[in-house]
Amino acid sequence: MTTLFISDLHLELTRPAITALFLDFLERRAQQAGALYILGDLFEAWIGDDDDAELGRTVAAALRRLTDQGVPTYFLHGNRDFLLGERFAAASGIQLLPESAVIELAGERVLLLHGDTLCTDDVEYQTFRAQVRDPAWRARTLALPLAQRRALAGQLRETSRQAIQQKAAAITDVNPTAVDRALRAHGVRRLIHGHTHRPAIHDWTLDGQPARRAVLGDWYDQGSVLVCDAAGWRLEPLPGPGA
Numbered sequence: 259m260t261t262l263f264i265s266d267l268h269l270e271l272t273r274p275a276i277t278a279l280f281l282d283f284l285e286r287r288a289q290q291a292g293a294l295y296i297l298g299d300l301f302e303a304w305i306g307d308d309d310d311a312e313l314g315r316t317v318a319a320a321l322r323r324l325t326d327q328g329v330p331t332y333f334l335h336g337n338r339d340f341l342l343g344e345r346f347a348a349a350s351g352i353q354l355l356p357e358s359a360v361i362e363l364a365g366e367r368v369l370l371l372h373g374d375t376l377c378t379d380d381v382e383y384q385t386f387r388a389q390v391r392d393p394a395w396r397a398r399t400l401a402l403p404l405a406q407r408r409a410l411a412g413q414l415r416e417t418s419r420q421a422i423q424q425k426a427a428a429i430t431d432v433n434p435t436a437v438d439r440a441l442r443a444h445g446v447r448r449l450i451h452g453h454t455h456r457p458a459i460h461d462w463t464l465d466g467q468p469a470r471r472a473v474l475g476d477w478y479d480q481g482s483v484l485v486c487d488a489a490g491w492r493l494e495p496l497p498g499p500g501a
């Protein structure tokens with residue numbers, strides 16, 4: 259059985275070719291899979307399930323076709339689409355996962371994260387994250403009119419873009435100590451996450467045992483998928499619109 263992992267598609271109206279690549283991926287590649295995991299930042303922005311914008315509806319319908327075919331599809335929130343909720347899940351047939359989930363993959367327990375919680379050197383971001391993940395903030399924000407939420411999302415994206423430009427690369431990458439701590443806390447030696455847009459498979463030794471961490475790639479110029487099957491784990495690029 260093949261399990262597919264993707265993240266950081268950052269779907270938005272201004273990049274229709276990437277949306278098309280994703281819809282094609284769902285219709286062909288994903289149909290052959292045993293399961294699909296989307297580890298956050300599927301959307302560049304998500305202001306609430308009550309936003310009936312076309313992109314969200316198109317993606318929900320495409321996911322629904324996949325889940326109706328019997329391919330279980332799981333979603334874990336990213337830092338862009340953390341407001342995605344039960345209504346979208348019901349429409350698309352996807353299953354929402356908690357912010358850290360342990361699954362069994364080929365007999366091994368594997369921790370799944372979006373990855374932002376591992377970037378502990380980015381203190382400013384972690385403060386922001388604690389604020390927006392607070393249930394009271396969430397309820398208050400979702401109660402705002404759509405136009406106001408849209409403006410807020412634009413503002414947050416601009417702040418995030420500027421902050422990333424100003425920060426050293428090491429600050430926006432994962433902290434190795436935080437990675438080890440997460441593995442120990444969940445009693446696992448395998449981790450799959452996205453967020454940093456630094457696709458790679460890292461192997462090291464943790465407390466005398468082999469540990470492995472797969473980092474998923476973003477979907478900016480091309481697609482990226484982690485394929486897990488009997489042969490092991492491998493990252494595959496999906497040729498983008500320009501290829």
Ligand code: MN
Binds near residue numbers: 454
């Ligand atoms: Mn992210």
